[in-house]
Amino acid sequence: MRGLGYLIKEGVRSVWNNRMMSAASIGVLVSCLLITGAAMLLSMNVTSVVEEIGKDNQITVFLKEDIDDLEAIQKIGPELRKVDNVAEVEFYSKEQAINEYRSELGTLFSELQGVENPLPNAFHLTMVDLSQYETTVKDIRAVEGVDIISDRSDVAKRLTDLNRLVTQVGLWLVAALGIISLFIISNSVRMTMYSRRFEISIMKSVGATNHFVRIPFVIEGVVLGLISGIISSIVIAFLYEAMVSAVKYIVPVTEIPYSELAPRMTVGFIGFGMIIGAIGALISIGRYLNMEGGEILGW
Amino acid sequence: MIRFNNVSKVYPNGTRALNKVNIDIQKGEFVFIVGASGAGKSTFLKLIMKEEEPTSGSIIVNDTNITEMKRRKVPYLRRTMGIVFQDFRLIDKMTVFDNVAFAMRVIGARPKAVKKRVHYILGLVGLKDKAQSRPAELSGGEQQRVSLARALVNNPSLIIADEPTGNIDPEMSFEIIELLNEINKQGTTIIVVTHEHELVHKFKNRVIEIQGGEIMSDTGAPTEKADVKIEIAEEELAEIPEEIAEEIPDVSSEELNREALAAIEDEEAAEE
Ligand SMILES: Nc1ncnc2c1ncn2[C@@H]1O[C@H](COP(=O)(O)OP(=O)(O)O)[C@@H](O)[C@H]1O
Ligand SMILES: [Mg+2]
Numbered sequence: 281m282r283g284l285g286y287l288i289k290e291g292v293r294s295v296w297n298n299r300m301m302s303a304a305s306i307g308v309l310v311s312c313l314l315i316t317g318a319a320m321l322l323s324m325n326v327t328s329v330v331e332e333i334g335k336d337n338q339i340t341v342f343l344k345e346d347i348d349d350l351e352a353i354q355k356i357g358p359e360l361r362k363v364d365n366v367a368e369v370e371f372y373s374k375e376q377a378i379n380e381y382r383s384e385l386g387t388l389f390s391e392l393q394g395v396e397n398p399l400p401n402a403f404h405l406t407m408v409d410l411s412q413y414e415t416t417v418k419d420i421r422a423v424e425g426v427d428i429i430s431d432r433s434d435v436a437k438r439l440t441d442l443n444r445l446v447t448q449v450g451l452w453l454v455a456a457l458g459i460i461s462l463f464i465i466s467n468s469v470r471m472t473m474y475s476r477r478f479e480i481s482i483m484k485s486v487g488a489t490n491h492f493v494r495i496p497f498v499i500e501g502v503v504l505g506l507i508s509g510i511i512s513s514i515v516i517a518f519l520y521e522a523m524v525s526a527v528k529y530i531v532p533v534t535e536i537p538y539s540e541l542a543p544r545m546t547v548g549f550i551g552f553g554m555i556i557g558a559i560g561a562l563i564s565i566g567r568y569l570n571m572e573g574g575e576i577l578g579w
Numbered sequence: 580m581i582r583f584n585n586v587s588k589v590y591p592n593g594t595r596a597l598n599k600v601n602i603d604i605q606k607g608e609f610v611f612i613v614g615a616s617g618a619g620k621s622t623f624l625k626l627i628m629k630e631e632e633p634t635s636g637s638i639i640v641n642d643t644n645i646t647e648m649k650r651r652k653v654p655y656l657r658r659t660m661g662i663v664f665q666d667f668r669l670i671d672k673m674t675v676f677d678n679v680a681f682a683m684r685v686i687g688a689r690p691k692a693v694k695k696r697v698h699y700i701l702g703l704v705g706l707k708d709k710a711q712s713r714p715a716e717l718s719g720g721e722q723q724r725v726s727l728a729r730a731l732v733n734n735p736s737l738i739i740a741d742e743p744t745g746n747i748d749p750e751m752s753f754e755i756i757e758l759l760n761e762i763n764k765q766g767t768t769i770i771v772v773t774h775e776h777e778l779v780h781k782f783k784n785r786v787i788e789i790q791g792g793e794i795m796s797d798t799g800a801p802t803e804k805a806d807v808k809i810e811i812a813e814e815e816l817a818e819i820p821e822e823i824a825e826e827i828p829d830v831s832s833e834e835l836n837r838e839a840l841a842a843i844e845d846e847e848a849a850e851e
Pocket of ligand 2: 620621622
């Protein structure tokens with residue numbers, strides 16, 4: 281389109297001319313992007329950790345002490361297998377258990393020699409979907425002969441819960457902050473339009489198309505979004521380090537290196553920022569485009 | 580050029596600004612519209628530039644019935660007319676040059692064409708030396724000439740001026756009308772609203788009087804053009820175009836019109 285250079289210059293210039301409002305818009309949009317980004321990064325990491333743990337999502341079902349005869353045990357096996365969400369079931373006898381202890385404890389075990397085997401019989405089993413952990417455990421408990429359940433996937437389960445929480449809270453935050461960002465950017469652009477209503481009225485009277493009147497303001501919004509996206513991309517790199525050490529403090533896991541995430545985050549931030557900027561601007565523009573001469577000037 | 584057929588305008592608040600107006604203005608005419616304040620003169624102009632819609636009747640501009648014109652074509656209609664306001668409507672923070680250039684830039688003119696054309700037009704209105712001044716540094720008469728330059732810069736076939744001399748002293752007023760007369764001699768149709776009867780009488784142009792939204796009188800086009808002129812103004816006008824004859828703009832009205840038509844066609848094509 282002809283005159284685009286002029287339009288871009290005008291749009292960029294109004295970001296500066298309107299700098300108080302621009303700074304406020306950028307501040308809000310950066311906060312929005314950072315919170316969104318942080319939630320996404322957390323979620324991505326939790327997912328990767330959960331996957332890692334989920335690879336051996338084995339739980340152990342200990343049987344009541346009095347169940348010792350093969351017949352009773354053989355009944356329980358199929359019962360467990362019937363439970364929803366249970367993938368594999370494997371018997372683990374108390375002899376196997378004690379032998380494992382023995383080899384682990386080595387010489388120390390000699391002290392325990394002669395004592396009757398105190399360990400219960402058990403089953404090792406795995407779940408199909410860890411997120412249905414609670415229901416499955418309840419179902420397993422209901423099986424006759426089951427005493428207690430111990431598992432190593434407790435951490436994974438908690439992380440899955442956390443992941444769900446992060447995703448939910450994150451979505452709400454993104455929606456709320458997205459709306460706030462739209463509002464503040466459209467307000468910023470509206471202020472520019474108001475301060476330039478005189479020029480807009482002249483543009484219309486000399487025959488500028490609505491398209492032409494609109495572009496500088498859309499560019500203003502897009503530039504605000506672009507700047508916010510760039511700032512957020514830089515800040516999130518530092519924020520990520522802080523987040524990783526905070527998470528590591530709670531759970532000792534390996535994080536996804538930021539270098540692996542950086543391109544996605546940067547593109548996402550800048551793209552999202554620019555889209556919010558453009559939409560925010562367009563919200564304000566319609567009103568002015570439908571008015572003529574004196575109406576625009578409020579005369 | 581312009582025809583009003585039984586045009587009435589009633590504003591939403593019930594004010595009847597024009598009542599069954601019939602007017603025919605030929606291409607190349609110079610028409611004064613006179614009448615008391617509130618008579619409906621500005622409304623008449625706003626209807627021509629499609630800033631307001633008539634309540635009834637039809638308006639033809641350049642062989643087009645603009646009452647039926649689609650909204651998106653209105654900008655192209657306005658490119659064929661130059662508008663001058665009583666309060667100049669210049670942008671304070673822009674130089675004289677940029678104020679005039681603005682009208683070309685916002686319809687997408689090329690920077691090179693803008694530069695040539697604006698210098699030429701500023702010469703035409705006698706403001707070549709003031710190109711880098713701000714409007715606030717100019718007298719009322721000079722500001723109105725900037726406004727006129729802006730109206731002229733896109734080479735319109737019609738100039739509409741709403742009380743162009745209302746805010747300037749009588750001597751300057753005379754110069755402005757004189758300038759418009761010169762422009763009219765090049766073939767541009769001119770419509771000037773004013774309530775300064777003295778000014779009107781100095782020029783032997785067609786005068787239409789509006790009162791209470793109705794045409795009271797219409798002298799019709801004079802058979803003979805006015806020969807009253809200010810010597811100085813004429814000298815100025817005679818000299819300047821020659822001085823800059825070399826830089827005559829490469830934007831002719833034909834080119835602009837062709838572009839306008841092409842743009843309309845583009846849009847139509849895009850819509851389908
Ligand atoms: N936008 C408007 N809304 C309502 N009434 C209006 C509007 N513009 C003009 N009028 C009324 O219409 C009448 C004609 O106005 P106008 O055309 O501006 O007159 P003039 O230019 O001759 O002074 C006046 O009574 C004026 O108050
Ligand atoms: Mg008026």
